[in-house]
Amino acid sequence: MKALRYAAWDVLEMATVDDPVPTAGEAVLQVAAVGICGSEVEAVAARSPRRTPPLVMGHEFCGEIVAVAPDVTEFKVGDRVVASSLIPCGRCASCRAGAVHLCPDRGIFGMNRPGAFAERVAAPARVLLPLPERVSPVQGALVEPLANGVHVWSRLEQKFPETVMVIGCGAIGLLALQVARAGGALRLVAVDTSDARLAMAHAVGAEPLLNPVRDAVVSEIRAFTRGRGADVVIDAAGTAATRRTAVEAVRPGGEVVWIGTHGDATELSGRDVVLGERRISGSYAVTYDDLRTAVALFAHGRIEIEPWVRPFPLDEGARVFRELLTAPSADYAKALLLP
Ligand SMILES: [Zn+2]
Ligand SMILES: [Zn+2]
Known part of the structure; x- marks a missing residue:
């Protein structure tokens, strides 16, 4: 499949990578839209050791399930879903208290496992939420950043x-x-x-x-x-x-x-x-409650995105990244990629 690969320090390029295969507990999504996060642009600019190439980044995404592992029962092929950017361990004291965003053993898409700047991405089913029909793919990719705003409010x-x-x-x-x-x-x-x-x-x-x-x-x-x-x-x-x-x-x-x-x-x-x-x-990251609230805010039409969000084809990802790194456009505040 096609992916926007962070191939080496300062190098982002379109590449052909292996298709993901769902392991136990996982689903594979056809990515509908994925946001470019400021933290990813900053990581490339600063050569952050937290995101070391080669890597496929992308942690703000939604899509449709195209494959599930045999043990996944809560979702099926064809379901529209949005993912949490974090993958909590589910066992530690923070996780058991519902503060999954503070899990010391959390994984992050596009950091310590492949992210969604690609046609498809594998995700543990337990970090997925259903996305209602009336929430568009572009809105779906903004659920995670919106949930960050919801988390601020919850503080x-x-x-x-x-x-x-x-x-x-x-x-x-x-x-x-x-x-x-x-x-x-x-x-x-x-x-x-x-x-x-x-x-x-x-x-x-x-x-x-x-x-x-x-x-x-x-x-x-x-x-x-x-x-x-x-x-x-x-x-x-x-x-x-x-x-x-x-x-x-x-x-x-x-x-x-x-x-x-x-x-x-x-x-x-x-x-x-x-x-x-x-x-x-x-305020750091989001809980599942924050994500559910963010989906509801979009579903009820409470969030304006037209004036400041700009989607681009995945193929233009390397150019868009370069623009964000060197001379960010004044025309938009958030770039999304559509694989
Ligand atoms: Zn982010
Ligand atoms: Zn944990």
Whole structure:
């Protein structure tokens, strides 16, 4: 079969690879659509040891089952499914507590087993969820990133935050904004250094829009909130500067969720956190509940993707990757491949 192969450091190319055969507990999917994740672009750019070529990447995918191992009873050939990107061990304390995303022995598609930048991919049936007919293949490939936005929302204790600010309007930020809207947030503030990305945020419901290149984000957000600050700030960029802005922009008693991982060490005002009882949580990956919620949000038409998602044929994958690595287009925030 055809696959977009990460053949060597800096080299992505179309290749012919062996067709997957389902081993015990597995199904093989005909991939309908697969997203290119920012983490994969970053891994290639940084020659990350977590993704070592030769490798077929791709962990955000959906498709139709074309083969199952004899012991698989929950799915059959012809079923439409979406996969979790993680393959938890199912036995450890985290897995038994339902926190499968924190499993220390988790596998990941396109990292320690072949991913879905290919015509077909094998997947353990236990990490698959049914995909309803009314959820399109392109939406199906966005279930995993949308579930990341749902997971962010699940980290919050406030039930009805009035003002939610999202820093970083890449795919995760644009999805987190829409989860916040579906979750009842009344005002969505988007922050990004790119006006093109802010226009995408506006198209999915954010208003006002702040660009830190020209706007003093913290004083602007205070002006919108009678001097208090946002109830919730989600940092989907993850630099030291954006994490600091998130903490400075949230009101006393408010909540900050960090999901980006661009930078690591971050200097913050400890007094802002202590004297204002501001809470900071991390958000990593997704649970099966998050995935089910994401499927439901798509099924009920709550998520806009037209303004910022662009599908390409799998054959163009190497070119699209090169573009994302060198000169990302301002026309879209998320590229998908259609095998
Ligand atoms: Zn991803
Ligand atoms: Zn586990």
